Amino acid sequence: MSETPDAVLRLLLDGRPRTRAELIDSSGLARSTVTARIESLLASGLVVPSGEAASTGGRPPGRFRLNPMARLILAADVGATHLSVALTDLTGAIVARSTTPLNIAEGPEIVLAEVVRTGQSLLKKAGRSLADLAGTGVGLPGPVEHSTGRPNHPPIMPGWDSYDVAERLSRELPGPVLVDNDVNIMALGEHATEYADVEHLLFVKVATGIGAGVISGGRLHRGAQGAAGDIGHIQTPGHTELCRCGNVGCLEAVASAAAIASRLNVRGSQDIIELVRAGNTAATTAVRQAGREIGTVLAAAVSLLNPSVLVIGGSLSQAGDNLLAGLRESIYSRSLPLATKDLRIVPSRSGPDAPLRGAAVLVQRQLLG
Amino acid sequence: MSETPDAVLRLLLDGRPRTRAELIDSSGLARSTVTARIESLLASGLVVPSGEAASTGGRPPGRFRLNPMARLILAADVGATHLSVALTDLTGAIVARSTTPLNIAEGPEIVLAEVVRTGQSLLKKAGRSLADLAGTGVGLPGPVEHSTGRPNHPPIMPGWDSYDVAERLSRELPGPVLVDNDVNIMALGEHATEYADVEHLLFVKVATGIGAGVISGGRLHRGAQGAAGDIGHIQTPGHTELCRCGNVGCLEAVASAAAIASRLNVRGSQDIIELVRAGNTAATTAVRQAGREIGTVLAAAVSLLNPSVLVIGGSLSQAGDNLLAGLRESIYSRSLPLATKDLRIVPSRSGPDAPLRGAAVLVQRQLLG
Numbered sequence: 001m002s003e004t005p006d007a008v009l010r011l012l013l014d015g016r017p018r019t020r021a022e023l024i025d026s027s028g029l030a031r032s033t034v035t036a037r038i039e040s041l042l043a044s045g046l047v048v049p050s051g052e053a054a055s056t057g058g059r060p061p062g063r064f065r066l067n068p069m070a071r072l073i074l075a076a077d078v079g080a081t082h083l084s085v086a087l088t089d090l091t092g093a094i095v096a097r098s099t100t101p102l103n104i105a106e107g108p109e110i111v112l113a114e115v116v117r118t119g120q121s122l123l124k125k126a127g128r129s130l131a132d133l134a135g136t137g138v139g140l141p142g143p144v145e146h147s148t149g150r151p152n153h154p155p156i157m158p159g160w161d162s163y164d165v166a167e168r169l170s171r172e173l174p175g176p177v178l179v180d181n182d183v184n185i186m187a188l189g190e191h192a193t194e195y196a197d198v199e200h201l202l203f204v205k206v207a208t209g210i211g212a213g214v215i216s217g218g219r220l221h222r223g224a225q226g227a228a229g230d231i232g233h234i235q236t237p238g239h240t241e242l243c244r245c246g247n248v249g250c251l252e253a254v255a256s257a258a259a260i261a262s263r264l265n266v267r268g269s270q271d272i273i274e275l276v277r278a279g280n281t282a283a284t285t286a287v288r289q290a291g292r293e294i295g296t297v298l299a300a301a302v303s304l305l306n307p308s309v310l311v312i313g314g315s316l317s318q319a320g321d322n323l324l325a326g327l328r329e330s331i332y333s334r335s336l337p338l339a340t341k342d343l344r345i346v347p348s349r350s351g352p353d354a355p356l357r358g359a360a361v362l363v364q365r366q367l368l369g
Numbered sequence: 370m371s372e373t374p375d376a377v378l379r380l381l382l383d384g385r386p387r388t389r390a391e392l393i394d395s396s397g398l399a400r401s402t403v404t405a406r407i408e409s410l411l412a413s414g415l416v417v418p419s420g421e422a423a424s425t426g427g428r429p430p431g432r433f434r435l436n437p438m439a440r441l442i443l444a445a446d447v448g449a450t451h452l453s454v455a456l457t458d459l460t461g462a463i464v465a466r467s468t469t470p471l472n473i474a475e476g477p478e479i480v481l482a483e484v485v486r487t488g489q490s491l492l493k494k495a496g497r498s499l500a501d502l503a504g505t506g507v508g509l510p511g512p513v514e515h516s517t518g519r520p521n522h523p524p525i526m527p528g529w530d531s532y533d534v535a536e537r538l539s540r541e542l543p544g545p546v547l548v549d550n551d552v553n554i555m556a557l558g559e560h561a562t563e564y565a566d567v568e569h570l571l572f573v574k575v576a577t578g579i580g581a582g583v584i585s586g587g588r589l590h591r592g593a594q595g596a597a598g599d600i601g602h603i604q605t606p607g608h609t610e611l612c613r614c615g616n617v618g619c620l621e622a623v624a625s626a627a628a629i630a631s632r633l634n635v636r637g638s639q640d641i642i643e644l645v646r647a648g649n650t651a652a653t654t655a656v657r658q659a660g661r662e663i664g665t666v667l668a669a670a671v672s673l674l675n676p677s678v679l680v681i682g683g684s685l686s687q688a689g690d691n692l693l694a695g696l697r698e699s700i701y702s703r704s705l706p707l708a709t710k711d712l713r714i715v716p717s718r719s720g721p722d723a724p725l726r727g728a729a730v731l732v733q734r735q736l737l738g
Binding site: 029212214227231296 | 376393397398399400402512514521522568569581583585586588590591592593594595596597598599600602603604606607614616665666668669670672673674675676677702703704705706707708710711712
């Protein structure tokens with residue numbers, strides 16, 4: 001077997017038509033290998049002839065291009081209290097979507113049945129069928145052992161621990177099923193859509209919980225057990241607040257939307273955002289201070305990883321500039337000049353699309369290597 | 370050009386002889402490409418015929434293997450007060466070495482002239498010449514912008530800031546010259562020699578300074594400016610010691626060998642190690658406490674990166690089990706169960722060879738991709 005079995009399809013993913021000679025040249029594969037691969041891709045409809053040479057009749061076509069709608073990817077973002085499902089084409093562009101309220105504590109059987117039902121409904125509306133699915137990507141709001149696709153002691157997902165999500169969905173959906181945690185798929189989505197050329201990016205989600213996704217050398221860094229990026233339980237210097245994990249002073253217990261909401265006596269992110277927008281001083285101060293605390297931990301992450309882009313996403317990132325101002329204050333005061341001289345600290349651009357785009361990226365990477 | 374120009378040579382690096390068919394199969398390259406590459410490697414002497422088929426006279430040989438001594442790699446580890454230089458074969462195995470006291474504050478002209486002189490002397494003793502050099506790898510005790518090979522505001526290297534180390538050495542040495550910081554080359558060396566199959570490894574050097582080298586997905590993670598791993602100036606919770614960088618509470622100001630030595634009124638690592646070995650309680654307590662402080666910062670790094678191996682190297686790692694005991698105490702008390710369930714926290718095995726082996730790896734990676 002070749003080291004790069006899907007090099008031909010991967011080369012065509014940018015949408016640009018290429019000749020056989022170009023595909024041989026760029027892939028470094030043998031002519032016979034490329035020819036066989038093109039034949040197989042034409043037969044499956046994933047690739048189609050392209051360009052003027054196709055109109056000359058009997059001669060074989062000169063160029064080939066990806067047919068992005070030949071197959072669809074099912075992307076699901078399972079949140080604590082919502083379910084978003086989308087269909088994307090093979091380039092990851094969203095072609096249909098649906099979001100419904102759903103409590104993850106209903107358990108995997110009910111939630112995953114709803115993923116399948118919504119996927120089938122979206123396919124039907126698009127005039128397509130299950131047979132058109134290339135694969136399914138799922139994001140879950142807790143730690144996932146990526147190699148097995150099973151949640152690993154997820155704190156806010158009762159009934160999900162070690163549940164075989166991929167196996168359950170594979171019973172009804174064709175193609176590979178890939179599962180990862182929500183922050184990793186947000187990082188993948190933000191990277192793929194907004195920063196595809198950036199080698200080193202750190203994505204931080206600030207919401208009810210706090211977590212990070214690490215892009216290293218253009219690839220998601222998952223770590224040995226898929227637990228990389230779990231920064232919510234790093235100790236915040238000078239704090240002793242009790243955390244739901246059983247430890248004290250965890251970043252999440254100090255600076256998450258849940259921690260701020262509890263301090264302000266409101267329910268969550270949305271209330272905090274409204275108070276900040278209304279100019280409430282206590283809320284503004286609390287968000288800025290949370291930014292400083294998160295920034296202390298991120299300063300350490302910046303020193304360790306030296307990313308060129310630090311993206312702040314999650315619901316609390318919509319609370320105006322106060323969060324980022326606090327973050328920048330800590331990071332610039334605590335990091336070495338070399339690590340911050342070209343560092344961009346920016347709010348998420350892809351917003352609510354990020355997890356769906358990222359779930360599609362999981363499938364693309366699986367199919368294309 | 371192929372995406373994998375040196376795939377043939379890279380495949381042979383493990384020393385196992387392979388047939389042309391095996392090389393075509395494993396590389397995925399076209400037969401004509403592999404044949405041309407083998408011819409060129411045979412002509413240069415880097416690869417030689419191997420096995421029984423070579424003795425059958427006129428027929429082309431059946432197998433090919435790397436000739437590890439065909440070319441040599443010059444590896445230099447420039448420390449604050451010493452210079453180590455080695456010759457390695459193409460597999461990175463050290464074949465000759467020399468270590469001399471040398472103060473880095475003498476400046477780049479004097480130090481690099483000594484690197485060249487020592488390299489020439491080692492080559493002469495080995496009966497080889499400059500023409501036999503495949504390339505040179507250099508480790509420096511400060512931040513290096515890897516893309517340019519220039520030190521970037523190195524705190525303990527007066528006269529070296531922005532100095533073009535690669536250009537200076539290239540004036541006298543053939544082949545590529547690669548420059549990186551000392552902790553990165555220690556991480557590369559430890560990984561290549563002891564943990565080649567480990568995907569995610571964190572190497573921490575505890576000496577006069579404190580720094581880390583991050584291996585992610587089997588590759589060194591250098592970050593955007595090559596500053597990744599610079600953990601010596603992360604804030605240690607609860608500390609306000611003044612650091613030479615101008616900030617307060619930096620890990621290096623709290624828990625480095627320099628900080629402990631100053632507290633114990635001795636000169637450095639060697640004195641501390643002797644006191645610990647002699648059973649001095651103040652020294653033992655100080656080293657264990659330093660382990661706890663370093664562990665607090667590493668607990669955060671473990672949460673962020675989820676490595677499977679955490680290697681502790683550098684001079685202070687020779688101070689018995691106290692440093693590791695303190696480290697383990699903090700890391701296990703502050704990390705989530707998933708990130709530590711299979712984590713190995715171990716002392717460096719490759720010891721003083723690590724930086725030289727790592728400097729050789731820099732050249733291997735450059736030559737072989």
